[in-house]
Amino acid sequence: MRPRALVLRAIGLGDMLxxxxxLKALRRAVPEHELVLAAPGVLAPLVAxxxxxxxxxxxAELAPVAWSGAPPEVAVDLHGNGPASRRLVEELAPARVVAFHGGPSRWDPEEQERDRWCRLVAEAFGVATDPDDVTIAVPRVAPAASGAVVVHAGAAYPSRRWPADRFAAVARALAGDGHDVVLTGTADEQPLAEEVRRRAGLPAGAVLAGRxxxxxxxxxVADARLxxxxxxxxxxxxxxxxxxxxLLFGPTPPHRWGPPAGPHTVLWHGTxxxxxxxxxLDPALAAIDVxxxxxxxxxxxxxxxRPG
Structure with a gap:
């Protein structure tokens, strides 16, 4: 039986990505281990x-991990730097715990998120890391729209949610340029997407939120024009x-959560x-105009x- 390594990162989509x-660096560090990722069930299609x-x-976030069988040989807390997440991995009685809280690696609140976790793995295992290696496989399903401009107006909190009328103005301008514009979001964000669609004058089929x-x-997204x-x-x-x-940034500075090098434009007017x-609505996000x-x-x- 292969030895097992547990990684705790039971938070949202962006956090997982x-x-x-x-995760790739840890895979190189313990190639013989079965790498088990404890993450929300809703993320299963992307974890795959x-x-x-x-x-x-x-x-679930900060919930006990339903581990079965022998304890993991190593457990890595990629969740946070507090005692709550470390306690969850310690309760599994692993032979080794890798974490910020109480460990030799120190948490830097100004560090870029990808850099932070790569540094933890590098310091613990002495393995090379590449914080910009964010690629994942493309799912084997056909995109709902090919080569579309994907506009995502939702956000988890109002401070990170640019106004719907401004998203609509952008969508209207890009549709006027001849692009196929679609609106994404969760089922809860479907009313927001519908509001953007109405204001932008897009057809009903443009709303993919909740679908x-x-x-x-x-x-x-993998097939998107933008x-x-x-x-x-x-x-x-x-x-x-x-x-x-x-990408429109507001309360969180891009140097903490912004994208890696690539075809990305980040707009931010914060200090x-x-x-x-x-x-x-965060003032820095409000300062971005249409x-x-x-x-x-x-x-x-x-x-x-175009993607190849």
Whole structure:
């Protein structure tokens, strides 16, 4: 039986994708181990696209991990730097725990998210890492729209949600340029997508929010002409597939969560961090106007290379 290694990263879509470089480095560090990723069950379609991971163990955020069998030989806390997540991996009685809290590696709040977790793995295992290696496999499903401009207006918190009327103005301008514009989001974000569609004058079929699972969303983004999004998981998908994107940042500075080098334009007018969980639109995000987003989109489309 293969030895097993557990990785805890039971958080959202963007978080999981930002952890991909560290997962790939860990795969190189323990090639003989079965690599088990404890992550939310809803992420299963995307976890299956990360070739570094052998097994997905559905786990809710900061909930006990439903591990069975012998304890893992190594458990890596890629969740955070607090005692709560470290306790969850320690409860599995692994032979070795790799984590920030209480370990030799120190947490740097200003560090880029991908760099942070790669550094933890590198310091623990002495393995080379590449924080920009965010690529995942393309799902074997047909995209709902081929070569579309994907506009994702939603975000988990209002502080990260650019106004719907501005997204609509961008969508209207790009549709007027002759591009097929589609609107993505979760089922809960479908009313927002419908509002953007109505304001932009797009056809009813433009709304894909609530109509795609994560594999279908990934396929759509992998074949997109352009992705327009705030600081969301959809933005991280654009990075994973190196698709051109225009990303609107607000409370979280791009140097902490921005994309790796690639065909991505980041717009940010902040001077420091705000509240990413805030109930009001962040001033830095509010300062981004429609004209600069449209100009950035047109520039990116002009430079775009179709996916091969």
């Amino acid at each position: 930002a952890g991909v470089p560290a 696209l990360v070739d570094a991971v052998d097994t997905h163990l559905p786990t 795609t699972d994560l594999a279908e969303l990934a396929a759509l 992705v327009v999004s705030g600081d969301t998981g959809t933005a991280h998908l654009a990075s994973a597939y190196r698709r051109p994107s225009v 420091g961090p705000g509240d990413p969980h805030g109930a009001e 004209d600069e987003v449209v100009a950035a989109c047109r520039a990116r489309i002009g430079q775009a290379v």
